[in-house]
Amino acid sequence: MNRLVRARPLLATGWGPRSSPPVAFVRFRSTDAVDPRTEERVADECDVVIVGAGPSGLGAAIRLKQLAQKDGKDVRVCVVEKGSEVGRHILSGAVIEPRALTELIPDWKEKGAPLNTPVTEDRFMFLTEKYAIRSPITPPGFQNHGNYIASLGQLCRWLAEEAEALGVEIYPGIAASEVLYNEDGSVAGIATGDVGIGKDGTPRDTFSRGMELRAKITLLGEGCRGSLTKTLFERFKLTEGVEPQSFGLGIKELWEIPKEKHQPGLVVHTTGWPVDLNTWGGSWMYHFEDNLVSIGYVVGLDYKNPYLSPYKEFQRFKTHPAIRKYLEGGKPISYGARALNEGGYQSIPNLVFPGGALIGCTAGFLNVPKIKGSHTALKSGMVAAESAYVALQEHQEGQGAITLSSYPEALKKSWVYEELYNARNVRPAFKWGFWPFIAYNAIDQVLLGGKVPWTLKLGHNDHEQLRPAKECTPIDYPKPDGVISFDLLTNLARSGTNHNDDQPAHLKLRQPDKAISVNYNIYASPETRFCPAGVYEIISKEDGLPALKINAQNCLHCKTCDIKDPTQNIDYTTPEGGGGPAYDKM
Numbered sequence: 001m002n003r004l005v006r007a008r009p010l011l012a013t014g015w016g017p018r019s020s021p022p023v024a025f026v027r028f029r030s031t032d033a034v035d036p037r038t039e040e041r042v043a044d045e046c047d048v049v050i051v052g053a054g055p056s057g058l059g060a061a062i063r064l065k066q067l068a069q070k071d072g073k074d075v076r077v078c079v080v081e082k083g084s085e086v087g088r089h090i091l092s093g094a095v096i097e098p099r100a101l102t103e104l105i106p107d108w109k110e111k112g113a114p115l116n117t118p119v120t121e122d123r124f125m126f127l128t129e130k131y132a133i134r135s136p137i138t139p140p141g142f143q144n145h146g147n148y149i150a151s152l153g154q155l156c157r158w159l160a161e162e163a164e165a166l167g168v169e170i171y172p173g174i175a176a177s178e179v180l181y182n183e184d185g186s187v188a189g190i191a192t193g194d195v196g197i198g199k200d201g202t203p204r205d206t207f208s209r210g211m212e213l214r215a216k217i218t219l220l221g222e223g224c225r226g227s228l229t230k231t232l233f234e235r236f237k238l239t240e241g242v243e244p245q246s247f248g249l250g251i252k253e254l255w256e257i258p259k260e261k262h263q264p265g266l267v268v269h270t271t272g273w274p275v276d277l278n279t280w281g282g283s284w285m286y287h288f289e290d291n292l293v294s295i296g297y298v299v300g301l302d303y304k305n306p307y308l309s310p311y312k313e314f315q316r317f318k319t320h321p322a323i324r325k326y327l328e329g330g331k332p333i334s335y336g337a338r339a340l341n342e343g344g345y346q347s348i349p350n351l352v353f354p355g356g357a358l359i360g361c362t363a364g365f366l367n368v369p370k371i372k373g374s375h376t377a378l379k380s381g382m383v384a385a386e387s388a389y390v391a392l393q394e395h396q397e398g399q400g401a402i403t404l405s406s407y408p409e410a411l412k413k414s415w416v417y418e419e420l421y422n423a424r425n426v427r428p429a430f431k432w433g434f435w436p437f438i439a440y441n442a443i444d445q446v447l448l449g450g451k452v453p454w455t456l457k458l459g460h461n462d463h464e465q466l467r468p469a470k471e472c473t474p475i476d477y478p479k480p481d482g483v484i485s486f487d488l489l490t491n492l493a494r495s496g497t498n499h500n501d502d503q504p505a506h507l508k509l510r511q512p513d514k515a516i517s518v519n520y521n522i523y524a525s526p527e528t529r530f531c532p533a534g535v536y537e538i539i540s541k542e543d544g545l546p547a548l549k550i551n552a553q554n555c556l557h558c559k560t561c562d563i564k565d566p567t568q569n570i571d572y573t574t575p576e577g578g579g580g581p582a583y584d585k586m
Contacts, residue, residue: 035203036203036207036209037194037197037203037207037209039209041191041209041210041211041212042209042211042212043211043212043213043214044211044212044213044214045213045214045215046076046077046078046169046213046214046215047075047076047077047215047216047217047392048060048061048064048075048076048077048078048215048216048217048218048219048388048392049078049079049080049189049190049213049214049215049217049218049219050077050078050079050080050218050219050221051079051080051176051190051218051219051220051221051222051226051228052079052080052081052220052221052222052223052226052360052362053079053080053081053083053086053087053156053160053170053172054090054156054221054223054360054361054377055152055155055156055159055360055374055375055377055378055381056221056359056360056361056362056377056378056380056381056384057079057081057219057221057359057360057381058079058086058156058159058160058162058163058378058381059100059104059159059377059378059379059380059381059382059385060219060221060359060381060382060384060385060388061077061079061163061166061168061170061381061385062104062105062159062162062163062166062168062385063104063381063382063385063386063389064077064168064385064388064389065077065163065166065167065168066166067385067386067389068389069166073393075389075392076169077167077168077169078168078169078170078171078213078215079163079168079169079170079171080171080174080175080176080190080192080213081170081171081172081173081174082173082174082175082176082557082574082577082578082579082580083172083173083578083580083581084172084173084577084578084579084580084582085157085172085173086156086157086160086170086172087153087154087156087157087160087583087584088153088172088580088581088582088583089223089557089580089581089583090152090153090156090583090586091152091153091250091252091336091337091338091581091583091586092152092153092338092373092374092586093152093250093252093284093286093294093296093371093372094149094150094151094152094286094294094372094374095119095144095147095148095149095150095267095286095371095372096115096147096148096149096150096152096155096372096374096375097144097146097147097370097372097374097375098115098146098147098148098375099375099379099415100375100376100378100379100382101113101115101375101378103379103382104378104382105162111162112158113155113158114150114151114154114155114158115148115150115155116148116150116288116289117148117149117150117264117265117287117288117289118146118147118148118149118265119144119145119146119147119148119149119265119267120263120264120265120266121263121265121266121267122138122142122143122144122145122267122269123138123266123267123268123269124138124139124142124268124269124270124271125268125269125270125271125322126270126271126272127270127271127272127273127274127320127322128272128273129273129274129320130321132270132320132321132322137446139369139441139445139446140369140445140446140449141367141368141369141370141371141423141426141445142267142269142369142370144267149265149267149286149287149288149294150288151288151584151585151586152374152586153583153584153585153586154585155374172578173577173578174192174577175192175193175574175575175576175577176190176191176192176193176222176228176574177190177191177192177193177210177573177574178190178191178193178210178228179191179218179228179231179232180212180214182355182401184354184400184401185354186353186354186355186400186401187218187232187353187354187355187356187401188214188215188218188355189212189213189214189215189218190212190213190218190228191210191211191212191213192210192211192213192577193210193574193575193576193577194207194208194209194210195207195208195210195503195576195577196208197503197504198502198503198504199501199502199503199504199505201504204502216355216392216395216402217355217356217357217388217391217392217402217404218355218356219356219357219358219359219381219384219385219388220232220356220357220358220359220362221359221360221361221362221377221381222362223338223360223361223362224247224338224339224340224341224361224362224364224559225247225339225362225559225562225563225572226362227562227571227572227573227574229358229362229363230562232353232358233349235353236350236353236354237350238349238350238351238353238358239349239350240350242346242347242348242349242350243343243346243347243457243458243459244343244347244458244459244460244461244462245341245343245347245364246300246301246302246341246342246343246347246427246458246462247300247301247339247340247341247342247343247462247560247563247564248280248298248299248300248301248339248340248342249298249299249301249310249337249338249339249340249530249532249558249560250296250297250298250337250338250339250340251296251297251298251310251311251314251336251337251532252294252295252296252335252336252337252338252586253294253295253296253332253333253334253335253491253494254292254293254294254295254332254333254334254335254585254586255292255293255295255327255330255331255332255333256290256291256292256293256330256331256333257291257292257293257326257327257329257330258291258329258330259291261325261326261329261330262287262291262293263287264287264288264289265287265288266285266286266287267284267285267286267287268283268284268285268286269282269283269284269285269371270282270283270317270322270323271283273317273320274313274316274317274320275299275303275308275313277433277434277435278304278433278434279299279300279303279304279305279308280299280300280302280303280342280427280430281297281298281299281300281313282297282298282371283295283296283297283298283314283317283323284296284297284298284371285323285326292333292585293326293327293330295318295323295327296314297310297313297314297317298340298371299313300342300430300462301339301462301530301560301563301564302460302462302465303465303466304465304466304467304472305467305472305473305475306466306467306468306469306472306523306524306526306529307469307472307473307474307475307524307526307529308475308529308530309475309477309529309530310529310530310532310560311337311488311529311532312475312477312529315477315480315485315486316477316478316485318484318485319478319481319484319485324484327484328483328484332486332491332494333494333585334494334495334496334583334584334585334586335491335492335494335495336495336556336581336583336586337532337533337556337558337560338556338557338558338559339558339559339560339563340361340366340373341361341364341365341366341373342366342368342427343364343427343458344364344366344367344368344420344423344424344426344427345417345420345421345423345424345455346424346428346455346457346458347364347458348363348364348365348420349363349364350408351363351407351408351411352403352404352405352407352408353403354400354401354402354403355401355402355403356404357384357387357388357404357407359377359380359381359384360373360377360378360380360381361373361377363380365377365380365416365420367419367420367423368423368426368427369423369426369441369445370419370423376416376419376420379414379415379416380411380416383407383410383411383414383416384404384407384411386410387404387406387407387410388402388404388407390406391404391406421450422449422450422451423445423450424450424455424456425440425441425444425450425452425454425455425456426441426444426445426450427458428456428457428458428459429441429444429456431458431459462563462564463563463564463565463566463567463568464566466523466526466564466566468522468523469522469523469524488532488533488534489534492533492534492554492556495533495556495581495582495583496581496582496583496584497533497553497554497555497556497580497581497582498553498579498580498582499552499553499555499575499576499579499580500575500576500579501553503575503576505550505552506552506555506572506573506574506575507535507550507552507555507561507570507571507572507573508570508571508573509548509550509569509570509571510568510569510570510571511569512548514567514569515547515548515569516545516546516547516548518566518567518569519548519565519566519567519569520538520546520548522566523566525538525548526564526566527548527561527564527565527570530560530561530564531560531561532556532558532560533554533555533556533558534551534554535550535551535552535554535555535561536548536549536550536551536561537549537550537551552575555575555580556580556581557572557580557581559572
């Protein structure tokens with residue numbers, strides 16, 4: 001059998017955020033029956049490896065190189081990104097608060113950062129089925145003076161250019177599939193996934209072994225419900241002593257609307273209809289450049305009725321007269337969905353482990369009343385980078401794993417923790433119901449700015465909240481009209497999502513029988529409704545019995561199934577690198 005040839009260092013491959021990576025790092029050619037998956041992986045080394053080219057990961061990379069450049073030091077920083085290009089898996093509203101960006105790159109305007117539409121007007125409305133009641137007071141979190149409506153994906157592409165100019169190595173289309181450990185149990189880096197494994201689990205002729213990327217420090221910036229982060233939660237017990245994380249599912253469309261209806265800088269948020277008043281939900285509509293409108297809906301994933309479909313709630317929302325009037329005559333351009341953290345201050349895990357740290361939304365820094373997390377994610381990456389840089393300079397060979405103990409303390413002294421602390425009671429107060437929630441937050445947020453001497457607890461996991469189907473009423477959703485509202489598969493085509501069909505499903509059932517014995521029999525298969533991509537489908541087998549079919553190629557990588565499944569029976573894992581949505585201005 002031909003032995004593997006050591007790959008060139010990643011630096012030598014010459015591909016960056018706008019170029020296509022090779023299919024894999026190492027290709028095996030075998031003339032015998034030895035399974036190539038047992039071969040030792042090629043390894044490369046760097047000082048810091050960062051998983052995820054989102055705001056936190058890119059912010060950390062840029063800050064590390066800034067500090068190294070200032071001191072004349074050589075620090076090798078590598079960023080791996082599972083999307084085919086930087087920004088392809090980034091989805092957000094987004095109204096960008098530029099505070100952290102200004103701290104990182106003070107001359108971002110002169111350098112051409114894609115923040116071109118300043119917010120000019122905020123509106124906050126309560127919806128009934130037919131009416132929209134505008135609040136005379138805009139809640140503090142929805143006051144966006146000084147902020148910008150933009151595409152977070154485009155901003156990340158620009159940040160990637162800035163990072164590369166400083167010498168950061170960025171490798172898109174590469175999925176980090178495994179955490180590596182040293183003999184002492186500390187984190188040693190990451191491994192990328194093998195490619196060329198067929199749907200039946202056997203290597204194909206195109207099989208290529210993954211690669212180990214070992215580092216002194218590993219920073220995980222995977223975003224909400226990161227698959228590697230989830231394993232670290234368990235291994236290092238990082239969530240002990242904190243409140244369970246709470247999540248929402250954000251579903252978004254990008255529209256081009258008639259020029260006469262477009263109001264650049266207009267920001268609209270709503271609450272109320274279409275969900276009932278016991279379900280956490282709300283919408284956004286942002287008018288930005290080129291007659292584009294970002295419109296979306298968030299449903300809290302602690303909802304109780306298994307018949308609820310977040311996707312269909314969003315489609316119904318768009319038919320409201322106060323919203324429909326903007327979309328009529330326009331056309332949808334893109335579609336996507338992503339889970340978001342809503343637990344806030346009470347749910348922040350232990351941020352460090354031997355050999356690395358958690359940054360950005362993988363740790364849960366979203367400011368719920370602002371519906372913003374990109375600025376806090378970026379800042380967390382910068383703070384982690386500053387701690388990492390000092391640790392690298394102080395670390396001596398033979399001292400063992402680096403622990404970034406200064407990172408959590410520095411973050412607590414930053415404005416990130418102040419923001420999250422003052423916002424900590426907003427989401428938990430909803431457990432009392434909608435109107436008590438509104439009354440409480442009028443006092444907590446509007447009058448006192450979150451500076452109250454108590455901290456509320458949410459006290460539950462989202463997946464535990466579903467009630468058996470027999471206790472709930474099915475929801476009669478209107479049929480899509482094909483003009484304002486659309487069927488799921490029509491919209492899914494606008495996401496550009498794509499996966500190699502001949503690979504094992506990256507959505508895995510821990511106990512396959514539970515799909516019928518629990519989900520189907522007790523909860524009426526809620527995964528067929530909470531998934532915004534049509535991944536899960538109940539079919540009839542030849543004997544007439546029901547079975548779950550997983551259409552993994554549809555997946556948007558939103559992680560909702562990993563969060564909401566009632567018995568936590570579904571695990572999201574990374575597919576082959578480059579697979580998934582292909583968001584542009586999302």
